[in-house]
Amino acid sequence: xxxxxxxxxxxxxxxxxxxxxxxxxxxxxxxxxxxxxxxxxxxxxxxxxxxxxxxxxxxxxxxxxxxxxxxxxxxxxxxxxxxxxxxxxxxxxxxxxxxxxxxxxxxxxxxxxxxxxxxxxxxxxxxxxxxxxxxxxxxx
Amino acid sequence: xxxxxxxxxxxxxxxxxxxxxxxxxxxxxxxxxxxxxxxxxxxxxxxxxxxxxxxxxxxxxxxxxxxxxxxxxxxxxxxxxxxxxxxxxxxxxxxxxxxxxxxxxxxxxxxxxxxx
Numbered sequence: 001x002x003x004x005x006x007x008x009x010x011x012x013x014x015x016x017x018x019x020x021x022x023x024x025x026x027x028x029x030x031x032x033x034x035x036x037x038x039x040x041x042x043x044x045x046x047x048x049x050x051x052x053x054x055x056x057x058x059x060x061x062x063x064x065x066x067x068x069x070x071x072x073x074x075x076x077x078x079x080x081x082x083x084x085x086x087x088x089x090x091x092x093x094x095x096x097x098x099x100x101x102x103x104x105x106x107x108x109x110x111x112x113x114x115x116x117x118x119x120x121x122x123x124x125x126x127x128x129x130x131x132x133x134x135x136x137x138x139x140x
Numbered sequence: 141x142x143x144x145x146x147x148x149x150x151x152x153x154x155x156x157x158x159x160x161x162x163x164x165x166x167x168x169x170x171x172x173x174x175x176x177x178x179x180x181x182x183x184x185x186x187x188x189x190x191x192x193x194x195x196x197x198x199x200x201x202x203x204x205x206x207x208x209x210x211x212x213x214x215x216x217x218x219x220x221x222x223x224x225x226x227x228x229x230x231x232x233x234x235x236x237x238x239x240x241x242x243x244x245x246x247x248x249x250x251x252x253x254x255x256x
Contacts, residue, residue, distance in 0.1 A: 021224060037219040043160045044212035044244075046168050047205045051248050053171070054201065057188055058254045064185045072176045080172030087164045094161040101154070120161075128166035134191070135170055136180055 039090035042083040095120040149214050149238070156211025163204055189255075198252045206245035213237035 024030035056067035098120055099113035175182035191197050217237045220226055
């Protein structure tokens with residue numbers, strides 16, 4: 001049986017009912033799903049901003065000063081506030097999903113979801129404090 | 141898009157998502173708001189150059205840029221698929237998304253080598 005079950009490229013045309021593009025506005029859970037998926041756009045935005053910063057750093061003090069000045073423009077501040085909101089949404093949804101994605105057992109007993117998710121938040125605070133410390137110490 | 145490629149991209153997606161979840165909020169808060177608005181003193185050009193001189197910093201920055209870009213590529217690919225239902229453009233979308241992430245990673249590697 002199993003060696004007969006295989007895909008062929010000659011399947012009939014898919015029957016797919018088209019949904020309106022804004023199908024996800026009908027339900028709050030769908031809106032949350034789409035917003036969660038869209039966090040990736042802001043993740044990419046910040047990764048590219050970091051790359052832009054590194055390029056300016058490589059080009060010299062003048063280019064870096066221009067980069068720093070550019071980040072003070074209201075448009076960038078506004079985009080960064082929105083991006084921070086989406087990135088935090090990504091962090092929270094990601095951490096809260098870990099117990100679902102990963103079942104941790106200690107001596108055969110499942111570790112409660114609260115502890116699996118909570119440990120992420122503890123590590124997050126420690127990592128963030130370390131990064132902030134490294135970037136703000138000896139700034140002169 | 142079958143075989144081993146898609147399962148591997150799901151793995152990269154989750155590693156990149158974890159890196160972004162832990163590191164992006166603090167970096168975005170500092171670089172995007174706290175430093176430009178003067179809430180905290182921003183590191184000087186010389187201080188950042190010295191920091192980036194260290195190979196561990198450069199490896200950190202490469203991982204911090206590259207893997208979240210692949211996280212975006214994989215997630216955005218499915219966002220376009222689910223929300224806009226562009227089924228017939230599936231292969232093109234996948235190539236453009238992963239290609240953009242690859243390009244960004246190559247740019248990061250090149251820039252970080254120049255900073256050494």
